[in-house]
Amino acid sequence: MRINYGIPLLDWGLLFKPTLWGFFVLDPASAYSLHWFAVMAMFLIGHSLLFARIGMAPAVAGFLSVALYFTGFAQFWWNEKGPVLAFFPWVVLVLLSRRLPKHWQLLLFYWLSASWLITNLYPPVQVSLAFVGALLVLGWQPVWRQPRNLVAAAVTAGLSAATVAVYLKDYLLATAATVYPGSRSAVGGAVPWKEALSYLFPFSTFDGRYESVIGNNICEVGTGATALTLLIGCFLNYRGVKSTWRRATPTQQLQGWLLGGGVILMVAWMLVPLPSWVGYPLLWNHAPGERMEYAFGVLVAIALALAAQTVGLTWSRRRLLLFVSLVLVGWVTLKLPATKGLYALNDLLVLVAVLPALWAWRRGHLEGTAALVGASALGGLIALWGFNPLQSARPIFAEHDTPMLRELAQQQRANGGVLAQGGLFGAVQNGLGFRSVAHVTAVPALAFWRKQYPEMPEQEFLEVFNRYSHIVLAEGDRPRVLFPDRIAIPAVKFLPDHVMLPTNPPRSERGLLGVPVLLFEGMEARGAMILPRAGRLLSVAPAVGNGQGTSNGRLVARLCHGSECLETSRDLRESVDNTYFELSLPSSLTLSVGDRLDFSMKLEGASTPVALWAYPAPSDSLALAMLVEGRPAERWLPRLDLRFEREAIQ
Known part of the structure; x- marks a missing residue:
């Protein structure tokens, strides 16, 4: 230690x-x-x-x-x-x-x-x-x-x-x-x-x-x-x-x-x-x-x-x-x-x-x-003076029962006791008592990562994992170095029952080219996706930005597979800023590879907006154009996490 x-x-x-x-x-x-x-x-x-x-x-x-x-x-x-x-x-x-x-x-x-x-x-x-x-x-x-x-x-x-x-x-x-x-x-x-x-x-x-105001973090x-x-x-x-x-x-x-x-x-x-x-x-x-x-x-x-x-x-x-x-x-x-x-x-x-x-x-x-x-x-x-204000240390050591912690606990339980979710910085999730993959490791955990990626070439493996690292979960299919002290691990590695779209989002040297698409009260975003996986779909989770906990109202999602449509909603006060917000379906949707799934997301009963994180759509995208209020949203692809039942339908 x-x-x-x-x-x-x-x-x-x-x-x-x-x-x-x-x-x-x-x-x-x-x-x-x-x-x-x-x-x-x-x-x-x-x-x-x-x-x-x-x-x-x-x-x-x-x-x-x-x-x-x-x-x-x-x-x-x-x-x-x-x-x-x-x-x-x-x-x-x-x-x-x-x-x-x-x-x-x-x-x-x-x-x-x-x-x-x-x-x-x-x-x-x-x-x-x-x-x-x-x-x-x-x-x-x-x-x-x-x-x-x-x-x-x-x-x-x-x-x-x-x-x-x-x-x-x-x-x-x-x-x-x-x-x-x-x-x-x-x-x-x-x-x-x-x-x-x-x-x-x-x-x-x-x-x-x-x-x-000049790039990099504060x-x-x-x-x-x-x-x-x-x-x-x-x-x-x-x-x-x-x-x-x-x-x-x-x-x-x-x-x-x-x-x-x-x-x-x-x-x-x-x-x-x-x-x-x-x-x-x-x-x-x-x-x-x-x-x-x-x-x-x-x-x-x-x-x-x-x-x-x-x-x-x-x-x-x-x-x-x-x-x-x-x-x-x-x-x-x-x-x-x-x-x-x-x-x-x-x-x-x-x-x-x-x-x-x-x-x-x-x-x-x-x-x-x-x-x-x-x-x-x-x-x-x-x-x-306001950056490090004088305040009590007792909340740091107290036990809390908040919507955010209940959400993280539910996600950990649903994923076999492992929390594969971002949203909080550094090792905060581990400090709160979760078994979080997103972590900060001062000493490289090479043995652990070698078990996860036994096929990875030695030189590439050491280049990625042999470092002090902030471990973040991201889209994609291979681990990669984001900055000298930050590595990205494919979230699907620890979420075998999930599909994250887009599967390979566009990137620059500084990271993902994500943008927030704002929804205000009554606004609706619609789109469609072509599914890369078969199975019984249980939930959809858009990546949302809640303005550091200021978003309110309910996010209403509607998913349609052919003539079969399901609707679900959830209070945004239970969301975690800049991470996925899971919306469980009232029943499962049975899907096959290549099926088209239409979706819409609408903000209701809100006094403040919510952001849907999205990416510019590449030409070979599996998702179709997203519309906001009936107008093309510059062909943005919403970040979505789809959760399936453990046993996929063949």
Whole structure:
């Protein structure tokens, strides 16, 4: 059970999981809540102390900690990578301590760094954060620049890594030879330009609903960007840069070179197409550019805050106008082409945050740097506070009786005790107690999958299954890789009494070419299909989108085989979003291969629409054109799951 994710196991590794100790003295809900409260507190307090230690004023340090907490990367990845981000400042702080004897520093460094890795092992982020931490230690604690002490720190880091390797030995051995992540080797230039521009316009990659506007999912487009880059860029006292540098001590100049050089190196790895071997010395070949975005944001924020505090800021209406103009230009060019309406306005929230900050600066209530860093923090809080709202953990551990769970339980019972259904993300269905094929496997289950596909060629088999994988059920007749961490398994493999139409839906490199065909109250979709199988048909299940549980009314289905017609209906409040919605027939229909089956689906008694997921029809389709309200729906093929009796009629 030891994997890269920290879980409360009663073994010697618990010593290195301090945020999970509550599971052995509290009820699960309270312990879970304590864990995430501790992670949040560690992040905010740890970064504040770290920034104060390297010379920031208390207000600046506190505001900057909040600003980094409310970045897209931190919030969108929080429930997985929160501990990775929260332990980081403490690992660095202990080496920057001026009071602790060196042997205590090294002992605490060992424990904290091992805890950092064991509580949540994710090298792509930890490698890039370690680089930032090394720059701070070398720049702000001269004792570690001495060769003898540097060797002692390196040996301690090695002992920490060895402890992690021993604890996670089985997991590391099982994943070392995988296609992903074991064989992953990062190259430079992986960050898309729209994500790079988010360091100027921090909310440009997502809208007010926390939906990506540039492709990929919301986690992939979240960066470590704050509004600080544009704010400091507009208000910095550039005339004082040269004189400030001349007056700087050698140590301060070294700190400047370290921060500036670090930013340049990280920009090069993120944006320039460099071969993998260039990253070897810093282990960046294990840190894809998109996973470096948070560490880069931390380094940039540190450099900007220190520069503003040291060089000073200049207020003028012309500079304010420049800032407002740049925000508007970014909004018009990056956000408006991708989305419209109220949810496109989140880019402008930084303007709302800047007004009180500038007022406080002008009135002397806040020093300039604190005001601008505070504006950045307030802007992030307003834009992102709703993504991870504070709420009770008790519903997570409580037993529930809901229409959705009853539906899943019925499907599992009808399928011999195995749930072969999607609709919920990741391993949620397994976490709810179902024996779900749709799952997340951190360690490849090669023996299980070989039993399912004994005829599959070895090379193809390993390419598909030998990886960390989100397992999803899909149409088609062969397993395939959708993304490096996602594989599609033919649903019919685990649903032998089902036929899913279309059998081979059209695809692009990014996945299925599905579209939602909306039905409003009273609307009807009609069509026909040519059956590829004989048997007694028991139910039909269209793939529906219920708007995250907002659809209501009844979906009425009518199936006709020749002159024999059957009608059935069901309350859409029992549906699961973006998955099949089974409508059982009042009696079975006896069908033969090649028979034509006409269908209609109508929405009745609804105040909100429902979506029927459909595909563009290929020329050799087994289904005929679908009509919506009597008009051709661009020859869409509805996604349908037909369930037959176990014994098919020959």
